Amino acid sequence: MTTLEATHLVKEFRLRSGFRREVFRAVDDVSFTLAPGRTVALVGESGSGKSTIARLLTRLDRPTGGAITLRGADGRPVPDRAHRDHVQLVFQDPFASLNPFHTVEHHLARPLLLHGRTRGAAETHQAVLHLLDRVRLRPAEDIARRRPHELSGGQRQRVAIARALAPGAQVVVADEPVSMLDVSLRRGVLELLARLQAEDHLAVLYITHDLATARHFADDVLVLYGGRVVERGPADDVLLRPRHPYTQLLAASAPDPAKRVTARKESA
Numbered sequence: 011m012t013t014l015e016a017t018h019l020v021k022e023f024r025l026r027s028g029f030r031r032e033v034f035r036a037v038d039d040v041s042f043t044l045a046p047g048r049t050v051a052l053v054g055e056s057g058s059g060k061s062t063i064a065r066l067l068t069r070l071d072r073p074t075g076g077a078i079t080l081r082g083a084d085g086r087p088v089p090d091r092a093h094r095d096h097v098q099l100v101f102q103d104p105f106a107s108l109n110p111f112h113t114v115e116h117h118l119a120r121p122l123l124l125h126g127r128t129r130g131a132a133e134t135h136q137a138v139l140h141l142l143d144r145v146r147l148r149p150a151e152d153i154a155r156r157r158p159h160e161l162s163g164g165q166r167q168r169v170a171i172a173r174a175l176a177p178g179a180q181v182v183v184a185d186e187p188v189s190m191l192d193v194s195l196r197r198g199v200l201e202l203l204a205r206l207q208a209e210d211h212l213a214v215l216y217i218t219h220d221l222a223t224a225r226h227f228a229d230d231v232l233v234l235y236g237g238r239v240v241e242r243g244p245a246d247d248v249l250l251r252p253r254h255p256y257t258q259l260l261a262a263s264a265p266d267p268a269k270r271v272t273a274r275k276e277s278a
C-alpha cells in the first residue's frame with residue numbers, strides 16, 4: 011500500500027511576450043496526501059492548475075519547488091525508479107491516449123511486460139484477459155483483438171483504466187476521466203473506478219469540474235483557485251457548507267438536479 015505526499019508543490023512556467031520574459035506560477039505551494047483506499051477530489055475552474063498537478067504527480071513534468079514522496083506500508087520512501095509502477099494517470103481523452111494501430115491486447119500486454127508483472131506470451135495473455143474482466147469488458151477474448159476505433163468511448167476509457175492498473179498501480183490520478191464521455195456512460199465509468207479502488211485499496215486523485223460527482227465519489231475535496239488550495243476538507247463539509255467565497259461561487263453555479271425538478275413543476 012502506497013501513500014503519496016505532495017509537499018509545498020510549486021510549478022512555474024517561463025513565458026515570453028516580445029522582449030519581456032515573465033514567470034507564471036501555475037501551482038503555488040500545494041500540499042496534500044493521497045492515502046490508500048481514499049479518494050481526494052481536486053476541483054477548480056479551468057486554468058486553476060489541476061492538470062499541471064496531475065503531470066507533476068505522475069512525473070510527466072518536474073516541479074519548480076516542493077516534493078512528491080511515495081511511502082510504502084512500512085512508512086519508508088519508495089525508490090524513485092518505482093514511481094511509474096506506483097502512480098498511474100488516466101487521461102481525459104481515451105482516444106488520444108490509445109494508439110489507433112495497436113490492439114487492446116497490445117496496450118495491456120506492454121505495461122505488464124515492461125514492469126515485469128508477467129513473463130512469456132501465455133501468462134501475459136491470461137493477465138490481459140483478467141484485466142479486461144476486471145473492468146467489465148466482455149467477452150474479453152473478443153475485446154482483446156479489437157483496435158481503439160472498434161470500441162465505444164466508454165469501452166475505450168475502461169481500456170485506459172485497465173492499462174493504468176497493469177503495472178500494479180497503487181495511486182491513480184484520474185484527470186477528468188469522464189468529461190469526454192456521453193452523460194449516460196459517465197456514472198458507469200466512475201462506479202468502476204470506485205469499485206477498483208475499493209478492491210485494490212487504491213489512493214485516487216479525482217480531478218473534475220463536476221461538484222456533484224466529487225461529492226458522491228470523493229472522501230475529501232481540495233478546491234484550487236489560481237494555483238492555490240483555497241479550501242479543503244471532507245467532501246460534504248466543503249461542498250454543502252463552503253466557507254471560501256470561491257467555493258461558494260462554484261457550489262452556487264453547479265447545476266442542482268433537485269432544483270431543476272422543482273422549477274419544472276412550477277412552470278407546468
Ligand SMILES: Nc1ncnc2c1ncn2[C@@H]1O[C@H](COP(=O)(O)OP(=O)(O)OP(=O)(O)O)[C@@H](O)[C@H]1O
Nearest residue numbers: 023024034036054055056057058059060061062063
Ligand atoms: N507548458 C506550459 N507553459 C505555459 N503555461 C502553461 C503550461 N501548461 C499549463 N500552463 C498554464 O498553467 C495554468 C494551469 O493550467 P492547467 O492545465 O493545469 O489548468 P486546469 O485547471 O487543468 O485547466 P482545465 O480544467 O481547463 O484543464 C494555465 O493558465 C495554463 O495556461
